[in-house]
Amino acid sequence: MIASSPMAGQQAMMLPDWGPTTLFTNNACAPDADELAALKRRGVTLEHSPVARLEGEGAGLVLADGRTIALAGVFVQPRMEMAAGLARKMGLAFEDGPLGAFVKTDEMKQTSRPGVFACGDMARPAGSVGFAVADGAMAGLAVHRSLIFGL
Numbered sequence: 001m002i003a004s005s006p007m008a009g010q011q012a013m014m015l016p017d018w019g020p021t022t023l024f025t026n027n028a029c030a031p032d033a034d035e036l037a038a039l040k041r042r043g044v045t046l047e048h049s050p051v052a053r054l055e056g057e058g059a060g061l062v063l064a065d066g067r068t069i070a071l072a073g074v075f076v077q078p079r080m081e082m083a084a085g086l087a088r089k090m091g092l093a094f095e096d097g098p099l100g101a102f103v104k105t106d107e108m109k110q111t112s113r114p115g116v117f118a119c120g121d122m123a124r125p126a127g128s129v130g131f132a133v134a135d136g137a138m139a140g141l142a143v144h145r146s147l148i149f150g151l
């Protein structure tokens with residue numbers, strides 16, 4: 001697991017069920033004593049030398065101190081940017097989440113602009129198909145309600 005945010009420790013703790021796990025802190029996360037203890041309990045090894053590059057066909061991780069570490073796979077923490085031209089043009093408010101910005105909505109999925117609703121990944125800090133479907137049902141209900149009863 002290559003860290004690019006302070007949440008990397010939590011993400012690394014999910015991985016040991018699949019295999020031996022190393023957290024490369026990469027100057028991006030600094031687990032406190034509690035988190036270090038939790039990482040140890042989960043069997044996560046820590047490596048503090050920054051990552052210089054990946055090379056080769058597999059996951060060969062070259063560290064800034066010159067060592068190369070062969071890994072079965074690498075997890076990263078990408079930030080996502082939605083294709084949100086329309087939402088930006090409409091002036092909808094956004095919130096910042098751990099994976100990137102998303103459209104701010106209330107519990108009925110109404111955005112900051114009355115009469116405009118948003119659902120799914122564009123309106124959540126992190127998504128799944130189940131959440132997107134549930135949000136869509138809620139937004140549909142709220143749109144219908146607003147058309148009959150007003151906002």
Ligand SMILES: Cc1cc2nc3c(=O)[nH]c(=O)nc-3n(C[C@H](O)[C@H](O)[C@H](O)COP(=O)(O)OP(=O)(O)OC[C@H]3O[C@@H](n4cnc5c(N)ncnc54)[C@H](O)[C@@H]3O)c2cc1C
Pocket residue numbers: 083086119120121122127128129130132
């Ligand atoms: C690699 C990967 C693996 C995943 N695995 C799982 C999993 O195992 N289980 C799970 O539950 N979830 C998984 N997810 C998350 C899940 O795919 C999303 O949460 C879900 O698809 C969100 O649905 P959505 O309708 O909000 O957005 P999307 O499915 O992204 O649909 C948005 C659609 O809008 C279209 N679009 C964008 N801009 C415009 C525009 N301007 N005009 C017209 N159309 C536009 C896009 O082309 C896209 O088709 C995974 C996601 C990824 C990336």
